[in-house]
Amino acid sequence: MLGTIYALLFYVATLLLVVGLVRKIWIYARTPAPLKIPTTPAPTTLGGVILRMFMEVVFFQSLFKSNKWIWALGWMFHMSMWLVLLRHFRYFQQHVWWIVELAQPFGTYAGFTMLIGLAGLLARRFLVNRVRYISAPSDYLMLALLLLIVLSGLSMRWVAHTDIIMVKNYMTGLLRFQIGDLPADFNLLLHLTLVAILMIVFPISKLLHVPGVFFSPSRNQVDNAREKRHLAPWAAELEK
Amino acid sequence: MADGEKVVPERDFPLELPEFKCGAMEGLEPFKAAPEHNEALGFPGELVPDWKEKAIAYMGELAKKNRAFQVYLDMCVKCGACTDKCHYYLGTGDPKNMPVARQDLLRSVYRRYHTFAGKYFPWLVGARDLTEDVLKEWYSYYHQCSECRRCSVFCPYGIDTAEITMAARDILDHVGIGMKYSNEIIGKVHKVGNNLGLPAKALKATLEDLEEDIEDDTGVSVRLPLDEKGADILLVTPSADFFAEPHIDGLIGYAKVFHETGASWTLSSYASEAANFGLFIGSYENMREVSLRIRKAAEDLGVKRIIFGECGHAWRVAYSFLNTLAGPFDFLDPNYPVPQHILEYTWDAIQKGKLRFDKSKNDHYKMTYHDSCNVARASRMGDEPGGQFEIPRNVIKAVCNYYYEMPEETTRESTLCCGGGGGLLTDDLMDLRIKGASPRMTALKQVTEDHGVTHMAAICAICKTQFSKVMPKYGYEMDSIVSVHQLVSNAIILTGQETEEDDADGAKAEE
Ligand code: HEM
Ligand code: SF4
Ligand code: SF4
Numbered sequence: 096m097l098g099t100i101y102a103l104l105f106y107v108a109t110l111l112l113v114v115g116l117v118r119k120i121w122i123y124a125r126t127p128a129p130l131k132i133p134t135t136p137a138p139t140t141l142g143g144v145i146l147r148m149f150m151e152v153v154f155f156q157s158l159f160k161s162n163k164w165i166w167a168l169g170w171m172f173h174m175s176m177w178l179v180l181l182r183h184f185r186y187f188q189q190h191v192w193w194i195v196e197l198a199q200p201f202g203t204y205a206g207f208t209m210l211i212g213l214a215g216l217l218a219r220r221f222l223v224n225r226v227r228y229i230s231a232p233s234d235y236l237m238l239a240l241l242l243l244i245v246l247s248g249l250s251m252r253w254v255a256h257t258d259i260i261m262v263k264n265y266m267t268g269l270l271r272f273q274i275g276d277l278p279a280d281f282n283l284l285l286h287l288t289l290v291a292i293l294m295i296v297f298p299i300s301k302l303l304h305v306p307g308v309f310f311s312p313s314r315n316q317v318d319n320a321r322e323k324r325h326l327a328p329w330a331a332e333l334e335k
Numbered sequence: 336m337a338d339g340e341k342v343v344p345e346r347d348f349p350l351e352l353p354e355f356k357c358g359a360m361e362g363l364e365p366f367k368a369a370p371e372h373n374e375a376l377g378f379p380g381e382l383v384p385d386w387k388e389k390a391i392a393y394m395g396e397l398a399k400k401n402r403a404f405q406v407y408l409d410m411c412v413k414c415g416a417c418t419d420k421c422h423y424y425l426g427t428g429d430p431k432n433m434p435v436a437r438q439d440l441l442r443s444v445y446r447r448y449h450t451f452a453g454k455y456f457p458w459l460v461g462a463r464d465l466t467e468d469v470l471k472e473w474y475s476y477y478h479q480c481s482e483c484r485r486c487s488v489f490c491p492y493g494i495d496t497a498e499i500t501m502a503a504r505d506i507l508d509h510v511g512i513g514m515k516y517s518n519e520i521i522g523k524v525h526k527v528g529n530n531l532g533l534p535a536k537a538l539k540a541t542l543e544d545l546e547e548d549i550e551d552d553t554g555v556s557v558r559l560p561l562d563e564k565g566a567d568i569l570l571v572t573p574s575a576d577f578f579a580e581p582h583i584d585g586l587i588g589y590a591k592v593f594h595e596t597g598a599s600w601t602l603s604s605y606a607s608e609a610a611n612f613g614l615f616i617g618s619y620e621n622m623r624e625v626s627l628r629i630r631k632a633a634e635d636l637g638v639k640r641i642i643f644g645e646c647g648h649a650w651r652v653a654y655s656f657l658n659t660l661a662g663p664f665d666f667l668d669p670n671y672p673v674p675q676h677i678l679e680y681t682w683d684a685i686q687k688g689k690l691r692f693d694k695s696k697n698d699h700y701k702m703t704y705h706d707s708c709n710v711a712r713a714s715r716m717g718d719e720p721g722g723q724f725e726i727p728r729n730v731i732k733a734v735c736n737y738y739y740e741m742p743e744e745t746t747r748e749s750t751l752c753c754g755g756g757g758g759l760l761t762d763d764l765m766d767l768r769i770k771g772a773s774p775r776m777t778a779l780k781q782v783t784e785d786h787g788v789t790h791m792a793a794i795c796a797i798c799k800t801q802f803s804k805v806m807p808k809y810g811y812e813m814d815s816i817v818s819v820h821q822l823v824s825n826a827i828i829l830t831g832q833e834t835e836e837d838d839a840d841g842a843k844a845e846e
Contacts, residue, residue, distance in 0.1 A: 119409075126402040129619060131655045132495065134487045135712055136720035136748060143720075151491065161416040161489030169414065169491075219415070224355055226415035228430045229439065231461030233452070234413045299451045300460075304492060307410030312403045313484075313493035318715055320655045321672045324662045329400055330619065 115298025501617025572644025588820025
């Protein structure tokens with residue numbers, strides 16, 4: 096029974112996440128940027144743009160320039176999250192990839208640094224009046240959601256262990272469309288429910304910054320306006 | 336203080352954050368355009384009866400036509416990194432002048448009508464209905480943004496509030512609310528060819544007067560040709576260069592450089608304006624129409640190259656957009672980029688040793704340099720990224736002995752706006768302009784204290800006008816702002832020029 100409910104929840108959540116994201120990426124990719132608007136100084140080659148994007152996505156370069164507190168907290172949260180995500184692959188794989196093995200020892204503790212990062216960001220939202228001013232309920236809730244996911248996850252690792260073998264069998268089963276049984280632990284069910292919610296809201300929330308960052312014209316355009324003519328299809332119509 | 340009613344914000348360096356002053360700038364509105372001025376640009380004259388539906392529909396259209404608009408509205412995470420980066424926020428303390436808060440004025444409405452979350456859970460994501468009050472708020476706060484892009488530099492995703500401001504002004508224009516200053520000026524360009532509405536005859540007379548002035552001054556006949564067919568170079572410069580101080584001294588500088596390098600050049604009376612206010616109101620069509628005048632002038636005069644004079648947003652439109660709006664320019668000489676900046680030309684001539692200078696002519700100036708936003712963050716000069724910072728500095732250092740930098744966090748890509756850009760250079764916004772200039776003035780005061788800096792150079796017509804107006808409020812003379820080519824003009828030694836020694840010798844001989 097429990098297994099079936101959660102199976103349904105995850106199939107629906109995955110479908111909404113994938114369809115929602117693919118749809119958004121499709122729209123972003125097809126919407127023209129009518130003018131060359133890179134924030135300069137900007138790279139003059141495609142290679143340069145790839146490097147710029149890499150520095151933004153991996154190191155949050157611009158954020159580093161603007162605010163060391165947000166950078167430190169945000170970067171800690173994101174990098175920890177990737178480690179934690181990587182570690183989670185072991186629950187979906189019969190034969191665990193070497194990279195997941197490698198991340199294992201760090202991933203265990205990354206939960207704590209992720210917690211610190213998120214808590215710090217949430218504290219800023221309450222304490223810094225400029226940030227409080229621009230925050231909507233959804234901004235607090237998003238951080239609360241992530242915090243609860245981390246806390247419920249950490250509690251399973253450090254406080255009230257769940258039957259992890261059973262969870263793994265259930266998840267690998269789902270991948271083959273076989274619905275098994277889940278342990279009826281409160282922490283686990285909370286953790287899974289919140290993750291499903293996160294997946295569902297992903298394509299309709301500010302988490303769109305994940306695909307969005309790659310489509311930002313001020314960051315992804317090559318500074319070569321004089322050399323190469325840039326013309327949007329709808330603007331070309333004006334010339335007829 | 337000359338005029339006591341305006342409060343000048345006092346501040347120390349490093350830039351302190353202001354206390355929140357909610358509503359401090361609420362209701363500030365520049366004059367609205369008259370119906371005929373809106374109509375001349377293809378917009379409805381007055382607020383249309385179905386403005387709400389129109390505005391919502393046009394917003395959807397913009398999201399389809401402009402990726403920046405859609406992506407920027409979707410992806411802001413409200414991290415707050417941009418909140419303390421806007422000179423208008425720093426100068427006024429009004430939280431709605433924080434870049435993300437400014438974006439939210441529009442984002443909240445976009446969400447309400449064009450996103451799932453906003454349609455069904457408006458309270459959750461801060462979405463709100465479009466009402467007449469919202470339109471008022473837009474008109475007010477989207478005219479408190481100079482489209483300077485400083486926020487974009489510091490946002491982790493490069494979200495550029497200027498794009499949102501332009502879109503908001505475009506939406507307002509489309510429902511019949513236009514701004515007098517910008518729309519009237521664009522109309523003049525469409526009709527006469529420049530922002531001032533200066534007809535060809537008057538322009539001709541002005542240029543002749545200038546030729547006389549230069550000859551009186553130097554004893555050398557330096558020409559300022561107009562509409563000369565077959566010239567190599569078409570110079571397009573902001574029309575302020577024809578009459579305003581200190582702009583005009585810059586124009587004299589360009590003429591002297593062209594003279595010394597033996598260039599064949601001309602101005603055009605048909606395209607007698609580099610400025611393109613179509614940018615400010617976010618109208619691709621108007622920007623294109625203004626740009627096409629330059630193409631036509633280049634074709635009619637049969638020139639080989641196009642060079643732009645000192646102007647910030649004009650250089651953005653020229654460097655970044657001209658090829659898009661009015662290209663391709665395959666009828667021009669392919670050996671030169673199209674267009675070029677006058678500073679690229681002058682710096683090239685200096686490097687080739689074609690110009691001689693007497694730097695001591697500028698010794699009464701202790702210089703610093705103000706990077707104009709649109710040059711710094713929206714364009715380039717030369718072949719390398721960042722050439723827009725180095726080339727003007729190189730030229731200044733080649734003609735001046737005393738040069739000092741303002742604090743690093745206020746120059747180059749982090750430069751602070753003069754406070755008058757983006758179509759705000761109008762007297763009805765003077766209070767905002769003074770407050771918006773305060774961060775820049777604070778940085779300037781710092782170098783004045785540290786090094787005794789007396790003058791600041793700029794390469795933007797708007798910066799020059801704005802500073803000559805607001806610097807007196809901060810204790811500087813109005814002529815403390817100078818053109819870079821004014822410095823060139825002061826120091827350049829024209830071939831055959833009577834130098835001071837000659838004068839002295841002449842005087843002795845007469846005795
Ligand atoms: C390409 C990958 C990603 C990049 C480059 C990126 C970048 C950023 C940056 C620069 C910020 C602003 C600083 C901060 O507040 O931390 C941010 C905020 C945020 N990111 Fe990401 N991110 C990525 C992926 C993700 C993912 C997968 C999640 C989700 C689950 C996520 C959730 C968040 C949240 C919730 C915030 C807001 C934090 C706050 O409220 O202060 N990000 N992201
Ligand atoms: S573009 Fe400039 S004026 Fe406008 S919000 Fe950003 S920093 Fe402020
Ligand atoms: S810096 Fe960018 S993402 Fe952060 S609040 Fe400002 S606009 Fe939004």
